[in-house]
Amino acid sequence: xxxxxxxxxxxxxxxxxxxxxxxxxxxxxxxxxxxxxxxxxxxxxxxxxxxxxxxxxxxxxxxxxxxxxxxxxxxxxxxxxxxxxxxxxxxxxxxxxxxxxxxxxxxxxxxxxxxxxxxxxxxxxxxxxxxxxxxxxxxxxxxxxxxxxxxxxxxxxxxxxxxxxxxxxxxxxxxxxxxxxxxxxxxxxxxxxxxxxxxxxxxxxxxxxxxxxxxxxxxxxxxxxxxxxxxxxxxxxxxxxxxxxxxxxxxxxxxxxxxxxxxxxxxxxxxxxxxxxxxxxxx
Amino acid sequence: xxxxxxxxxxxxxxxxxxxxxxxxxxxxxxxxxxxxxxxxxxxxxxxxxxxxxxxxxxxxxxxxxxxxxxxxxxxxxxxxxxxxxxxxxxxxxxxxxxxxxxxxxxxxxxxxxxxxxxxxxxxxxxxxxxxxxxxxxxxxxxxxxxxxxxxxxxxxxxxxxxxxxxxxxxxxxxxxxxxxxxxxxxxxxxxxxxxxxxxxxxxxxxxxxxxxxxxxxxxxxxxxxxxxxxxxxxxxxxxxxxxxxxxxxxxxxxxxxxxxxxxxxxxxxxxxx
Numbered sequence: 001x002x003x004x005x006x007x008x009x010x011x012x013x014x015x016x017x018x019x020x021x022x023x024x025x026x027x028x029x030x031x032x033x034x035x036x037x038x039x040x041x042x043x044x045x046x047x048x049x050x051x052x053x054x055x056x057x058x059x060x061x062x063x064x065x066x067x068x069x070x071x072x073x074x075x076x077x078x079x080x081x082x083x084x085x086x087x088x089x090x091x092x093x094x095x096x097x098x099x100x101x102x103x104x105x106x107x108x109x110x111x112x113x114x115x116x117x118x119x120x121x122x123x124x125x126x127x128x129x130x131x132x133x134x135x136x137x138x139x140x141x142x143x144x145x146x147x148x149x150x151x152x153x154x155x156x157x158x159x160x161x162x163x164x165x166x167x168x169x170x171x172x173x174x175x176x177x178x179x180x181x182x183x184x185x186x187x188x189x190x191x192x193x194x195x196x197x198x199x200x201x202x203x204x205x206x207x208x209x210x211x212x213x214x215x216x217x218x219x220x221x222x223x224x225x226x227x228x229x230x231x232x233x234x235x236x237x238x239x240x241x242x243x244x245x246x247x248x249x250x251x252x253x254x255x256x257x258x259x260x261x262x263x264x265x266x267x268x269x270x271x272x273x274x275x276x277x278x279x280x281x282x283x
Numbered sequence: 284x285x286x287x288x289x290x291x292x293x294x295x296x297x298x299x300x301x302x303x304x305x306x307x308x309x310x311x312x313x314x315x316x317x318x319x320x321x322x323x324x325x326x327x328x329x330x331x332x333x334x335x336x337x338x339x340x341x342x343x344x345x346x347x348x349x350x351x352x353x354x355x356x357x358x359x360x361x362x363x364x365x366x367x368x369x370x371x372x373x374x375x376x377x378x379x380x381x382x383x384x385x386x387x388x389x390x391x392x393x394x395x396x397x398x399x400x401x402x403x404x405x406x407x408x409x410x411x412x413x414x415x416x417x418x419x420x421x422x423x424x425x426x427x428x429x430x431x432x433x434x435x436x437x438x439x440x441x442x443x444x445x446x447x448x449x450x451x452x453x454x455x456x457x458x459x460x461x462x463x464x465x466x467x468x469x470x471x472x473x474x475x476x477x478x479x480x481x482x483x484x485x486x487x488x489x490x491x492x493x494x495x496x497x498x499x500x501x502x503x504x505x506x507x508x509x510x511x512x513x514x515x516x517x518x519x520x521x522x523x524x525x526x527x528x529x530x531x532x533x534x535x536x537x538x539x540x541x542x543x544x545x546x547x548x549x550x551x552x553x554x555x556x
Contacts, residue, residue, distance in 0.1 A: 042422040042452045094369070094450075146297070148323030176368065176449045178321030178480045180519045204452040244453050247524045251545045260553035270531055277552050278535060 001065075002167055002198045003030040003053065003088075008062035010048050010222075022048040024222035026062075030200065030215075035193045037209040037216035037230060038202045039243065045222040046202045047093075050169045053200075054088045055081050066167070086115055089165035093172045093202075095156030099144040104130065107144055108159045115163060122162075129162035130155070133188055150181030157188065167198040174205065186212065207246045210234060211269050218243065231265050248273060285348070286312040286441060286474045287333065292342035294325075294332060302328045304497040305342070310490075312440075315467060315475040317485035320494035321519055326478045329494070330445050333476075334363050346441070364434030368446040370426030379405070379421070380414040383433045390437065404432040407469070408462060424455025431462060442466070444477040448484060460484060482509075482521050493518060 010023035022045045030036050040046050051057040052064060055071050055078055064071040069084040092098070101107035108126035113119065130139060133154040139147070144155050153173075160168065173189060174182035190212065193199045203209060209216055209230055216233055218226035226233055234249045245253075252267045261280055267273055287310040294303040303325045310316050320326045331337045333344060335356040344351040346359045367373050376382030383401045392400065405411040408428040418426060427447055434442060444463075448456045464487075466473060477488060485491050486505045493501040493508065501514050509515065512530065515522050522530070528548070529539050542548045 041454065042424065150322045176446065178519070179521045181322050247545065248528070251528070251549060254545055254549040255553050258549060258553045258555055270528060274531060274535055277532075277537070280553075281537075 001029050002032040002034075002067060003028075003200075004065040005029070005049075005053075006063050006065075008049075008052060008064065009060045010045075010052060010057060011060045012048075014060065022222050023052070026219075026222070026224055028217055028224055028227055030198065032067075032198055033193075033196055034215060035199045035213050036201070037213035038200060038219065039204070039206075039209060039216055040219035044219040046219055047171065048222075049219065050090060050171060050200070050202060053169060054085050054090055056090070082115070086163055087165055088167040088169065089160045089163055091157055091160050091168065091170045091173065093175060095159075096144075096149065096152035099152060099156060102143060103141050104135070104144050104147075104155050105140040107155060108162050111159050112162050125162050126158070129158040132161060133158045134184065150177050150184065153177060153181065153185060154188075157185070161192070165197070167200070168192060169200045169202070171202045172204070173201065174203070174208065206234075206244050207248075210246045210249055210267075229265070231267065235264055284312045285309050286314075286346070287476070288345040288348070289333075290343045290345070292329075292332060292344065293340045294328060294337060295340060296328075301340075302497050303332065303339075306494075306497070306499055307342075308492060308499065308502065310474060310476065312474055313467075313472045314490060315463070315477070315488040316490045316492060317488040318476065318478045318492045318494060319480060319482070319485050319520065320500075321480065324494040325497040326494050327445055330365070330443050330476075330478055333443065334360060334365060361437070362440045364437060364439035364442045366427065366430045366434055366442070366444050366447045368449055370423050370430060370450065373430050374418040374426060376418070378415050378417060379410060379429050382418065382429055383436055386433050386437050400436050404436040405429075407435060407465075408432040422455065423451045424458050427451060427455065427459055428462065431459075431466075435466070440472070441474045441476065444475070444479070446478055446480070448479070448481060456481070456484070460487060463487070480520075482523055486523065493520070 005026055005028050008023050008026040012020045012022055026049065038046050048057060052059055053066065058075050059071065059073045061073055066084060066088050069080060069087065071078050099107050101110060105123055105126045108129055109122035112122035112125055127140060135151065135154055144152055170189065173185050177185065189199060201213065213230045215228060216230045217224055234245050237243055237245065248270055249267060252262055252264055252273055255262045256264055262276055290307050292303055292306040293301060295301040318326050318329065328337065332339055335351055346362060349355055349359065351359055374382055375385050380401055383404060384397055387397045387400060402411065405414055408431055410425060410428050410432060413421065448459050463475060479485055488505065491503065491505055491508045492499055495518050500518055501508060509523060509526065512522065532539050537551065539548050539551050542551055
């Protein structure tokens, strides 16, 4: 298991009039190398959960085990936080807002230097990370502020990739990007998953959840209301729930209801559906 | 009547790298126009030019036939309400009430009158029960509704939404879409200019302007734009799901031209005997 969360509680503003329980007895496990979706409405506790995973927030109660790291509710007992953050890295929503350096390569190298790399080493790794997100030498010396939204997002993600974490948590990686930008970022994420990284993606975009994730967890009012196979989730929820079933999957369900020999577990994208349709049409 | 008229507008941040190239269009009073385009296409720059946050290199912008210049910009801005993408970047007040009041205070509206106005527009966007709440306790959709209330409270003739829904969850998005419809019913002369890359959202507007590489690549009614698949594909814009699926099925030799929705497509794919 890459991540084990046991009876996690998180309360904001504890012992004040503004006290608010954001995570209410959350338990879940995420296997190494999996691609997991984390879904739920705004305010359901998704962001609080991911911030607990790399100890940006300390659990009010309960514990988290991330491979060899342990996070409990006693701040002083949580050791090796820095190594943990190198092992499990967070790409925040709209990460391009955090760019600040005067050149792209310096920005990507910044995180590495915080982790103790020397400048020339850091710059070298930064170049590698930038190339892997599709930004070539022409971009290295440019100011991040001259780039388009999609390019800036890639610079920000390169900053995390350069650290080479084993577990990557992405909060709404495609929000605000156009179709091309989203596709580029997602094929990058897919590549990282194929390279063996564990990916946790927080998103409202159910098409992405269907297309990319194997498993997902649904949070509601700080509780996990579903944990399991993504396709099973869309198969079992009704139309009126807060989660919008992707139209592609709706069509697959309709075909199933009509008695078509469709294997709903295998539908991830339009090609999958058409392949199945073709197989019965040929008969 | 022409509300906004843009003539041969040119702009570049860096010399010889034009972002907006010879753009011209007219927007009529009371219409709802979407400007669609991918990142870097010049959409947001266009919005900044329209409210005079940036000055064009060349070309003219007329609002109600008044040329936008250094001298007229203050007067013209009074007619325009702007809502930005990130709800967190535009909250100024410590409470919802304070936030809506901010613009009114700048206009030196009397206190009693201000209360009245705030209440009216908080109701308009369905946030009247949140007036004493802190912004940090609101969801993204609620924050955007407050931002819209703040913009509406100043009685603008034009509302510009700069990707106002792109950071919201699906419920937040549909709330804002409904609110746009309601605002138009309330005030049929209100002109709405929405900058977006949500195709389903753009589909609701009267007219769509597609920007690509700083130029207008296409302009027309939503049905015209979305029936022109070649244009959409060449501009890297997403087609609404059903149209995309029909296209794919067609290329497999399955004719679903007559199917209007998912049920009718299912009927073709697996007819019940």
